[in-house]
Amino acid sequence: MRRDFAVIGGGIVGLATAYALTTRYPDALVVVLEKEQAPAQHQTGRNSGVIHSGVYYAPGSLKAQLCRAGNRSMTDFCDQHGLPYDRCGKVIVATRPAELPGLHKLHERALAHGLTVNTLSPEQVREHEPHVEALAGLHLPDTGITDYRAVCLTLARLLRARGAVIQYGTQVTGVHADARGYLIDTTDGPFAAHVLVNCAGLHSDRIARQAGADPGSQIVPFRGEYYELIPERRHLVRNLIYPVPNPDFPFLGVHFTRMIDGSVHAGPNAVLAFAREGYTKRDVNLRDLREALSYPGFQRLARQNLREGAAELWRSFSKAAFVRSLQQLIPEVQAHDVTPSQAGVRAQALTAAGQLVDDFLLIDAPNALHVCNAPSPAATSSLEIGRMVAARVPAPPHLSRYPQPSSGDQGVYA
Missing domain, CATH: 3.30.9.10 (D-Amino Acid Oxidase, subunit A, domain 2)
Known part of the structure; x- marks a missing residue:
């Protein structure tokens, strides 16, 4: 079965992106591929739990915009679902x-x-x-401050309630474009998807290159x-x-x-x-x-x-x-x-020039989007990153009946 969207990575950015995709496209078939046996096992589960305000980031940058918006949306999410903050x-x-x-x-x-x-x-x-x-x-x-592991567990529960599949213990070993999207080789067998979203964190540059995209940098x-x-x-x-x-x-x-x-x-x-x-x-x-x-x-x-x-x-x-x-x-x-x-x-x-990529880095590709730099404040910004990706990623043709984002709807996510 070919899914509409395959999201690689079960950290907070991957789960928030899948959540935003199921919000924008309620009938979409979404699978999250995560190599660990539980979510939030790497950057998400090992950070300081801070909900940042955005003071450090350059004006006009995605970090500045999404962190400020994420500061509000993260606490709203915690209020809505009874999570501590x-x-x-x-x-x-x-x-x-x-x-x-x-x-x-x-x-x-x-x-x-x-x-x-x-x-x-x-x-x-x-x-x-x-x-x-x-x-x-x-x-x-x-x-x-909050507990981002708890946020991820809640996102995973909400995704399953919406019919999304979270495939734990499934490591991606290869990605290949085909006429209808992508074939994804994993340790749990092959998966097919119309659209690929790469939120693989520590391995995001490798996944991007396997899929034929150039992140212009290295993790x-x-x-x-x-x-x-x-x-x-x-x-x-x-x-x-x-x-x-x-x-x-x-x-x-x-x-x-x-x-x-x-x-x-x-x-x-x-x-x-x-x-x-x-x-x-x-x-x-x-x-x-x-x-x-x-x-x-x-x-x-x-x-x-x-x-x-x-x-x-x-x-x-x-x-x-x-x-x-x-x-x-x-x-x-x-x-x-x-x-x-x-x-x-x-x-x-x-970058090869020795410069840290100072902003979130999203690489558009045919039927794909690669999140190739999402360190702090990505956890704070995660719900906003997810909304941005869902507004930006191409949708399979059979989901075109859903309203596509207008310039006002996208806001800073365009």
Whole structure:
């Protein structure tokens, strides 16, 4: 049987996309192909659970537009389905004079995005986070936290109720275009679909190339390692505490995050993972490692960020160095206050020129769409990414009876 839509990937973006497709085309036959035995086993289930406000992202970018809209739609979805969330707000703090210009730029960007933002003096920072020592700060009250695994389980339940099939334990091994769409080889046998939607995350570039599309970049996996405050020291953090990002390094820096279960995570760093699913230092996949190290884009990125990259690597092996980074935000934190926690791997697209792809990257192809870069804030934006894909992906001819998106309907999704 040939499905109307085959979605590869059962993370939050894949499930949200399938959900949007079944909303736009209620009679469509939709299958989600997921190689793990449950949803949200990779980026989705290993992130910090933050519902981002969108302050970091360039004006006009998809990240900025979809994150702001996703901040609202994600909390609406949680309200509708009884899922836990807390719009707890976060502070971004400057702890050194050199960080004050960067904090000012973030304030200007927040205003440009129309976000609610408040500037904070050192005393006002301590009103929000009593244990933080800072020169100045910003408070963004619309930032929140949730449980994205729970969101995915709810999406999966809703999809099954709509007649969609979620095929767990089904790894895609090959994709081939044919006259009617695509044939997809998997470990659970072949599947056929009129339209292919690639939401494969860490493997999205490979799936795109198998299907004949050129993503113009390569996924390079960066592991983010976390520590967790022991229960007796959780009182040091009320909500979310972020530093001003280093403008010379393409990641946000270590920060404190209160999770929806009350635990407090500290991190992440950013180091090259030796496997695309390399969640520990012992995880090595020779194909993945060779592919990353031989890629000119990674070589250029490493040269451009040699000092910062070395510091990140040292923090990976030295708990003392990691704790010193945390002490820049909360001087009271000591090594015995934190224990290692679950790591994640960021699926980051990188160009051959050594530039991180800074926005969500969607590649249109005949009867297909490939989501080839969807790191943070993809979880926050997932319902909006799904709507965008459903409005943009070509529909099989027999579904043309459904109204096609108008320019007003598509909004930022055109």
